[in-house]
Amino acid sequence: MKREDLNDMLWFLAVAEERSFTKAAAKLGTSQSTISHTIKKLEARMGLRLLTRTTRNVSPTEAGERLIRSLAPRIEELESEIDELMEIRDKPAGTVRITLSDYAQESVVWPKLRPLLRQFPDIKVELNSDNGFRNIVEEKFDAGVRLGESVDKDMIAVRIGPDWRLVAVASPEYLKARTAPKTPQDLVGHDCINHRQARAGGLYAWEFEKDGREVRVRVNGQLTFNTSYAMIDAAIAGYGIAYVPETLVEQERATGRLIQILDDWSPMFPGYYLFYPSRRQNSPAFKVVVDALRVR
Secondary structure (H helix, E strand, O other), X not given: OOHHHHHHHHHHHHHHHHOOHHHHXXXXXXXXXXXXXXXXXXXXXXXXXXEEEOOOOXXXXXXXXXXXXXXXHHHHHHHHHHHHHHHHHHXXXXXXXXXXXXXXXXXXXXXXXXXXXXXXXXXXXXXXXXXXXXXXXXXXXXXXXXXXXXXXXXXXXXXXXXXXXXXXXXXXXXXXXXXXXXXXXXXXXXXXXXXXXXXXXXXOOEEEEEOOEEEEEOOOOOOEEXXXXXXXXXXXXXXXXXXXXXXXXXXXXXXXXXXEEOHHHOOEEOOEEEEEEOOOOOXXXXXXXXXXXXXO
16 A cells, blocks of 8 residues: 555545544645545545535445444554554653673662662663773663763763772782882882773773872783772782772771772872763653763
C-alpha cells in the first residue's frame, strides 16, 4: 500500500465517523471540497463506492463498512502504541551507560546513584569501569567521567565531585628498613608501585607541587598496576610506596596500616566532571541521572 493511500483511508474513516464531510473537514483542519475530492480518488483507485452521499448525510456502503471494520482496530492499536511512546518520552525510564574510572565510580558516582535507583526503579544504569579514555560517541555511551582538565572542549561538562589529591603512602614495615623520602627526588632511591595509564600505555610520572614549584618524578619498582586499589594492597603488603587518591587510604592511615609521606608536596587536582555530546536529545532518565550527580 502506498503512503498516500493510507492517508486517504484515514480521511475516509474521519468522514465515516462524523457522517459529514463538513465536520470531518473541521476535525482534520482542511476544506470540505478537498476531502470530497480525496475520497472520490480513493474510490476510483479501489473500484468501489465506499460512501453513500445524500443532501442530508453521509453513510458508509457495505464495502465501506467492511473497510471500517478492517482499518479501525489497526488504527486504534497504532494510536495506542504512539501514546505509550509519548509517555516514555516524558517518563524517567530506560538505560543510561557511563564509562568512568574505578576511583570515580567508587568515590563519586555510585554513592550518589544508590538512592536514585531506589527512587526511580524504571531507570537502569550501566557503569563501565575503565581507566582509559573511551570515545563515548563511537562506543555508544551516554556519558563519561573525567577530571576537569581532561574534558574535550566540544563536550558539555557537569561538575560532579570536589577537588582531590594524590598522596604517597607506604607500610610501616617498608619504612622501618629505609629512610623516608623528604623530597620527591628522594623517591628515585625507593621501591615504588607504578601506575600504567591506559590511554597512552605509558607509566604515570608522579606529579608534586610545593610553593609554586612543580616536580614530576618517574619512579621504579617491582610492580605496575592500572588500578589504585591494587596499588594500595601492594603498599600494605610492603612492596613499596604508592601514589593514590587520598580518600581511598583514609581508613588505612587511621589504623596505621599505611603512613603518608611527602604530605606538603601533594597538590590538589580538579574534581570529576560528567561529560556528554552537546548535540543530542537527552532522555528523561539521563536528565535525572545528571541532576543526581551534579555538585550542588
